[in-house]
Amino acid sequence: MNQDFIVTKEHRRFTEFANAVRKEKTIGICHGDAGVGKTNSARRYANWDTLEPYINEWGPRGDHDAKHYALANRSRTVFYTPEVLCRPKTLMDEVDHWQARVGICADEHLRTLDPEPLKPGRAAHLVELLIIDEAERLTPVALELLRDRHDRTHLAMILIGMPGIDQRFRHYPQLYSRLGFSHHYRALGRDELLFVLDRHWKRLGRTLDPDDFTDAQAIAAIERITRGNFRLLERLFPQVNRVLKINQLEIITDDVIEAAASILVIGN
Numbered sequence: 001m002n003q004d005f006i007v008t009k010e011h012r013r014f015t016e017f018a019n020a021v022r023k024e025k026t027i028g029i030c031h032g033d034a035g036v037g038k039t040n041s042a043r044r045y046a047n048w049d050t051l052e053p054y055i056n057e058w059g060p061r062g063d064h065d066a067k068h069y070a071l072a073n074r075s076r077t078v079f080y081t082p083e084v085l086c087r088p089k090t091l092m093d094e095v096d097h098w099q100a101r102v103g104i105c106a107d108e109h110l111r112t113l114d115p116e117p118l119k120p121g122r123a124a125h126l127v128e129l130l131i132i133d134e135a136e137r138l139t140p141v142a143l144e145l146l147r148d149r150h151d152r153t154h155l156a157m158i159l160i161g162m163p164g165i166d167q168r169f170r171h172y173p174q175l176y177s178r179l180g181f182s183h184h185y186r187a188l189g190r191d192e193l194l195f196v197l198d199r200h201w202k203r204l205g206r207t208l209d210p211d212d213f214t215d216a217q218a219i220a221a222i223e224r225i226t227r228g229n230f231r232l233l234e235r236l237f238p239q240v241n242r243v244l245k246i247n248q249l250e251i252i253t254d255d256v257i258e259a260a261a262s263i264l265v266i267g268n
Ligand SMILES: Nc1ncnc2c1ncn2[C@@H]1O[C@H](COP(=O)(O)OP(=O)(O)OP(=O)(O)O)[C@@H](O)[C@H]1O
Pocket: 004, 005, 006, 007, 008, 011, 032, 033, 034, 035, 036, 037, 038, 039, 040, 041, 161, 162, 230, 231, 234
């Protein structure tokens, strides 16, 4: 899904946060505005774009197994998105399922390194981190089950949600008192916005020059409209392309950006 993943500063901050939660075997929350890139970062951290389809298939073993085993061993993370009306029992069953499978893959890798003693039951404990996206979907019962799981097994957890989710968890003192870290996932900063815009300009077959007056104005308009939000940027550029084509324009000006933005429904 994401060949174009850009390793942003926010992604590196997320990685540090996740490593810390994992090392401390605690529970962390990651919150940030819609569309800033939380899900993408977390999936990337868990190598989920590669592991999820492999584990889902769970077919006859083949040539590329070793690669996936090594990856599972390196990430030792389960990424999970609960359904909208998810039942707590289903949630826990599915988490168990993914945890077991990632564990088995990691175990296979460890066996290639140390074939000697069979360590029964090792696979079950190899996963170190559970990341739950869209955590506002979790019911109080589900949160309680997760907390209980954390207490029993010390599985590190990250709950990802919208701003305010940390406040919501205040209503669950037992969970709240276990929270180790709260991480605010932010929008792109100016430097990175420029970097991302540079790529968008190239994709449209143009070169961005922030020192050029016209480009600087276009950049300012984009900054104002998107506020460094990844999703808004991704949605804006197809429209920019359209506006250029329809009007047979060559240059991306602030007027072009404004026209493109006016087509989009941009919630503010
Ligand atoms: N690091 C990145 N590199 C390239 N594109 C990205 C990156 N992060 C996010 N995007 C783009 O931004 C869009 C939104 O990202 P994402 O779905 O991760 O946001 P989110 O914070 O999880 O939003 P929500 O709160 O709505 O779930 C993605 O579809 C993707 O196109």
